[in-house]
Amino acid sequence: MTTLVWLRDDLRLADHPALTAAAQDPDGLIVLYVLEDASEHVRPLGAAARWWLHHSLVSLRNSLERHGIELVLRRGVAETVVPAVARESGADRVLWNRRYSGARAHDANIKAALREAGVEAHSTPGDLLFEPWRIANGEGNPYRVYSAFWRACTSGLPPAAPLDPPETLTAAAASVDGDALESWGLLPHAPDWSRGIAERWTPGESAARDKLTAFLADGTQHYARRDFPAERTGSELSPHLRWGEISPRQVWHEALRAGGDVGLFLSELGWREFAKHTAYHFGPLESRSLDPRFEGFPWRTVVADELRAWQQGRTGFGIVDAGMQELWQTGFMHNRVRMVVASLLTKNLRFDWRIGEAWFWDTLVDADEASNPFNWQWVAGCGADAAPYFRVFNPDLQQKKFDPESRYVDRWAPYSAGLPRILDLKTSRAEALQAYQSITR
Template structure:
């Protein structure tokens, strides 16, 4: 096979604003586009069920998109270090391109591959494509990374504006004889017995075209009401772009450029900032999903977990209507409104006193937008163990939250009309128990403070 350029796609399943793809095209050689399903490399976290569902349809959409411009998508499965090297050898690729990842295990794999391929005399180039600003570019005055969002975002806004997105290629010179590829259906990413994804199919259309369409409709129809209605779960005023950004069907640069031109986008853009902040935190703390960021929280006295409480929370059968509505929305659609996510997470960690890691794992398996940074970051924020976390004494009262953000019960009625009206715990008593437990963390913090 003649020499080729290979682009390795990961969480960047798009043609537009894809620097790695553009670089491969610009070499004026046949282009091989590769996706590797890697669930075997050390430290890689297997995808949750909802994420696997999304990935299947996003790859199917990308396959058709590539075909329309003259290329094909090669699908291979296995540890990336082996599979990428085999594909490079099969295609005689003289140059390899990818967009950078920021998880600790992923960075280790990428660095080792870059060294190995360069040692063979191949060109290897990586690009910034998934964040507006890479983690090492945003620093405090003392040269460290930020642990509080507001100064972090202020520093981001003081940097040069994010680059303009790259145009979508109109044509790609694909290789004449495509290398062997797996059949997407053989990966069995979709649920079968039982098929629990009916609600996901009704709610979502994965793929780059749908991502671009959703951005346009949000900016033209929903942005004007965003600041006022974003916390009202029944209003439908949020962007719903989180899974599209998670899978890279649309780039943050595209979202930024189109939103910045719209009037009143500051509040929405700050949510992009929180996404950046989570990934910067994960870059500097790759154990984000497994360890408390605030080490004094290692002393938190989590009681012996009651499995019945965890399963009631997972099923949306806690007897707290606002919480149950959120958990049922999650199971049905693979999504939960952000305000309700905070309330549901607070109820699990502070009323049921169940370790945040149990909730994070459930969200990891059921959210279509779960990623390695934002999911654990947000759980630690609610639990009080993370950076810039909610104060330990902030315990969301789900009944008051419902009165404030769902006063007519529209959201609760939609998702949990039959929720039991007898809560599994008393909110007042469990609040007292949580505050007593958090007082232990306070004492540890004071004991560790320098004289």
């Protein structure tokens, strides 16, 4: 039997259920990645994510070549491409790890088309600790509150143990043509804005493993100070998890094996899980508010100069400007600061949360179709287990509490103190609360 393995957000060899199953086939396997940037079923990637994808595919291609396997690249709609590659290669079976977004209906159509053509098609567990249909409340409904959700997750059987990478992989006899990665144009054209991202990050499975090992060896003892952005005490695994260069099962089990106080760290993995379960049951999250009242919320008409000041880190609020500069220069922003900049946009400026979500989608290397809108909705007050709308992050107080010596601000936005502020915090907060009252009457 010859098996075609269709990759998506699972660019690794270890703990890859579909690849492990395919490795047993005597007639060998073919590995395929499809760039679906023009499919109505898949959200087109932002610029920073495209940069990461390019380098992650290079890393994966090199890993596969060491096993004598070619990574076949095709651009197009998977519903057309996957059956076509199966025909060209003479594959008897197609395997993939599941997606849990709205694209799962798309995957079901592909599975049905393959089976109708006489090709076996199976999906295996994907990038979650727990399958979404297995976690439900007493009434059989999905959870809307994180604490109850995470208790349900952690009170039953633990996540499955991760799979070792296959020791050997055998290439199928058939040769299949693919695209040259460079022809996809994933990297920026001149001017090249990615230098800071390249200095901060190394995409790929090996780098992901190294980052986890280093964090578990030393970082967990400092994790309680993860809210202090100048200290970089977080794991910084989010882009590696987003692209599936490491699985949440690997992170979970290795953290427990390392010992120490890892409960807080694993709860952050649980928050990622909660976002993806919410997207599975209620998505797509980027297009509408989970709280339907907010579809009638009186968002302000966007003022171009104000939005541009927020995007460019020129608001006059130090911690906000520093966060937006860190984002622009490195494709990443500290989690505490993400909440502060999102609050300023959605509550003080009172611009629709979708505007900020779209900016993050384009500029974050870890932009995830579940977590990114889920977190924006949480800050805006319209999502699952959302922060109350009246919780408005005061950027001055946040900076005083979490960057008291201005080390973070001085690194990323030392100019900010000399800028005029684009709004008055007290007035804008009062106006936001009044707007909120209009949808709660």
